[in-house]
Amino acid sequence: MDFQLSDDQRALRSGMRDLLGAVFDRDRLRAAVERGGALDRSLWRELGAAGFFALRLPEEEGGVGLGLPEAVLLFEEAGRALLPGPLVATHLAAGLVKGAAEGEAVVTAVAGDLPVAHLAEADAVLVVGAEPPAGEATGAESLAGEALRAFVAAARPVRSMDPLTPLHRAPAVSVRTRAVAERAPAATERTPAHAGRFRFEAALLTAAEQLGSAARTTEEAVQHAGSREQFGSPVGVFQAVKHLCADMLARTEPARAAVYAAAVTGDPVEIAAAKLLADEAAVRNARDCLQIHGGMGFTWEADVHLHLKRAWLRAASWLTGAGAEELLAADLGAAGRLPRSSAAPGRPVPEVGGGG
Numbered sequence: 001m002d003f004q005l006s007d008d009q010r011a012l013r014s015g016m017r018d019l020l021g022a023v024f025d026r027d028r029l030r031a032a033v034e035r036g037g038a039l040d041r042s043l044w045r046e047l048g049a050a051g052f053f054a055l056r057l058p059e060e061e062g063g064v065g066l067g068l069p070e071a072v073l074l075f076e077e078a079g080r081a082l083l084p085g086p087l088v089a090t091h092l093a094a095g096l097v098k099g100a101a102e103g104e105a106v107v108t109a110v111a112g113d114l115p116v117a118h119l120a121e122a123d124a125v126l127v128v129g130a131e132p133p134a135g136e137a138t139g140a141e142s143l144a145g146e147a148l149r150a151f152v153a154a155a156r157p158v159r160s161m162d163p164l165t166p167l168h169r170a171p172a173v174s175v176r177t178r179a180v181a182e183r184a185p186a187a188t189e190r191t192p193a194h195a196g197r198f199r200f201e202a203a204l205l206t207a208a209e210q211l212g213s214a215a216r217t218t219e220e221a222v223q224h225a226g227s228r229e230q231f232g233s234p235v236g237v238f239q240a241v242k243h244l245c246a247d248m249l250a251r252t253e254p255a256r257a258a259v260y261a262a263a264v265t266g267d268p269v270e271i272a273a274a275k276l277l278a279d280e281a282a283v284r285n286a287r288d289c290l291q292i293h294g295g296m297g298f299t300w301e302a303d304v305h306l307h308l309k310r311a312w313l314r315a316a317s318w319l320t321g322a323g324a325e326e327l328l329a330a331d332l333g334a335a336g337r338l339p340r341s342s343a344a345p346g347r348p349v350p351e352v353g354g355g356g
Helices: 007-023 026-034 041-049 068-081 087-093 145-154 175-179 192-227 239-265 268-298 304-315 321-333
Strands: 107-110 124-128 140-143 156-158 167-169
Touching: 007 041, 007 068, 068 087, 068 192, 068 239, 087 107, 087 124, 087 192, 124 145, 124 192, 140 145, 192 239, 192 268, 192 304, 239 268, 268 304, 268 321
Parallel strands: 107 124
Antiparallel strands: 124 140, 156 167
16 A cells, blocks of 8 residues: 655645745744733634635535645644644544635643643634434534533643643533533534544544654754754764764654554554554653753743643544554454444544643
């Protein structure tokens, strides 16, 4: 199977990188840090106008009509740029929540008991995989209006390790809350199997962000190693630094192959493997990049710590390392007995966490 990018896919990725370089450069990144992660609505609308959120909607519904592999390329670029906000939830809500596809609405998601990102600024909250009321088969629903206001009022802010991602500890979603929820269009057609696909797609897009961050910190480490001098020579000539840079690349490229392959197959087990590899690459690469930067890497003015903190946060979102390992172990134990399909009945699927 050939996982090389097509010319159109390369152009899409290049165009997204150019767009983010123009609308979210380092000055805007640092401004977002100073705002405590508060979203820039004008930036959100620019992303919507560029088709970031509507990428996978059919053209007849006003979308771009592309697929999961193309979405992965865009989220990889978002991860490189440390683009803040509940990008994954809003992308998945396109076509379900009014205004999400156009970037007019900010949508976050709650799944499990993990904190919810950007809850105070959200126009809607997707409740993913909640047990539906009796007689209904829905895998996700949207809280908006009065239900959203009640939900936000019951939540409490918690300290976030990432200055660009404010978090709230959300209350449990009760049947009474769901009764007044504004349901997303076609929500009653969603099934628990669809909720599983929603979660795994979210995990894959999060893995793509981790991949972008891992690639970016590798580049920053190599650049610094070549320009920073000690004892009259660039620090990159020292063997220990060379090994760190080589290890960073050796983590990034297998993660890239796994993420791209999972985007093509959509298989939950391959998505779990991709998330596991991408989380490791993002976290360990950021730590190695910080090490190569030395004392200046620990300063607030350097961007390295932002990559590390975001990588830690994403690693706990949607599909954690423990959840991915459980799924991979279950697949190994069931090898040869279950069909490899996301809709395979009886396939063991562990609980996966929530996130933005």
